Amino acid sequence: MPVAATSRPKRLEAIEAQPLPDGSGLLFDPASATAYPISPSAMRIWELCDGEHTVASILDDLEAHYDVDRATLERDCLKLLEDLAENNLLAGPPLSE
Amino acid sequence: MTNEHRYSLFGYRFSFRTNVARAAELVAELYAGSEDTSAGSPENHYSLLRQREQDGASCWRIEVPGTPPSDKRSLGDALSAVEASITADLARHPHGLHVVHGGVIYGPRGDLLLSGNSGAGKTTLSLALAARGLCVGGDDMAVLDPASGSLRPHPRCFHIDEHSARLLAGLGLRLPEDLMDDQFVTPRRLGLTAPRPARLRFVFFLEPERLPAPRILSQSQAQAASQLLLQTGRGQFADGEGVRAIAALTAGARCFQLWSGELAATADAVLRLVEA
Structure with a gap:
């Protein structure tokens, strides 16, 4: 299901995020006792999943932060959000809304 | 008696x-x-x-x-x-500690953890590094105290088959003459030091696949922590304590994936990284 640019992804409160000095991070889901490693840019996206930022504004932040074209950022960001949703790490309504 | x-x-x-x-x-x-x-x-x-x-x-x-x-x-x-x-x-044993599947090597600029599945070559590489002058605390298992962050090798006997023994002798490692008699080689019998807590600066995850030449790739601390969690023997971490402890372990380390090649070349490639 496509992610809407106006959706406001929100991380699940129960998920414990472990930021690491190299910028990467671990997301631990106590419900499934599973840890997910994520890259520095994914960690930045995770931190912006506060229920306030829209997908479009997350992309604006990434574009300002990384020297990467918007189309690539959008593809990677949407893929990450879909993965987070698929693994039940996000709260709230579906990202397509 | x-x-x-x-x-x-x-x-x-x-x-x-x-x-x-x-x-x-x-x-x-x-x-x-x-x-x-x-x-x-x-x-x-x-x-x-x-x-x-x-x-x-x-x-x-x-x-x-x-x-x-x-x-x-x-x-x-x-x-x-x-x-x-x-x-x-x-x-x-319910001692509140985490058992990590990996060997601890004491290096000149900080200690190494060599992790990987059984059969990945931890023992042979550990001993090849010993032949190059590093000290091996253990080749298979270490115990992590989540409260203090202390990682100590658990001493185990080395399982060295005849092929590995020949390779290691070729690297100059002095093996006991009766190695093949009782096949129970303690770290002390190889003149290796008594275990002390590791000051971890390098984590290597050994891939099972062998290549013609060694290949070492950097990986993120999160990727290394995730792989170490799979090698950590306390099963599920319902309270996240294990995740925090392992993340803290990799937080101070440079982390690598390692595909072994010829033994001497692999040991030298690791040495170049940890002595740089």
Whole structure:
């Protein structure tokens, strides 16, 4: 299901995020006792999943932060959000809304 | 004459009973510094007894917790089975510690953890690094205290087959002459130091696939932590404590994936990184 640019992804409160000095991070889901490693840019996206930022504004932040074209950022960001949703790490309504 | 010796490893207290002087000597060597002098009873008992069969040949009967007694055809087999049982029971012991599947090597600019699945080559690479002058605390297992972050190698006997022995001798590692007799090689028999807590600066995750030449790729601390969690023997981490402890372990380290090539070239490639 496509992610809407106006959706406001929100991380699940129960998920414990472990930021690491190299910028990467671990997301631990106590419900499934599973840890997910994520890259520095994914960690930045995770931190912006506060229920306030829209997908479009997350992309604006990434574009300002990384020297990467918007189309690539959008593809990677949407893929990450879909993965987070698929693994039940996000709260709230579906990202397509 | 049967003797009993008591040990306490990371709080796991057990006794070892044997009528074979060589077995008592090797186990004492393996667990030197972990003798249990407290008054309480051990939690478990292990025994290795030499017995004469009707045809006059010897067999070695072992008794370990949870399994019926069994007979082994060589002292090395019997010792290895007892040692493996002690290690497995230690890993299951509810001591509040995390057991990490990996070897600890003491390096000149910080210590190394070599992790990876069984058969990935941790032992051979550890000993190749020993031949290059590093000290091996253990080649297979380390114990992490989540409260203090201290990582200590758990001493195990090295399993060295004839092929590896030839390769390591070629690198200059001095192996005991009777290596192939009882096949129970303690770190001390190789002149390696007594374990101390590691100051971890490098984590290598050994991939099982062998390449013509060694290949080493950087990986993120999160990826390394995730792989170490899969190698950490306390099962599920419902409270996240294990995740935090392992993340803290990799937080101070440079982390790599390693595909081994020819042994000497692999050891040299690792050395270049850890000595840079």
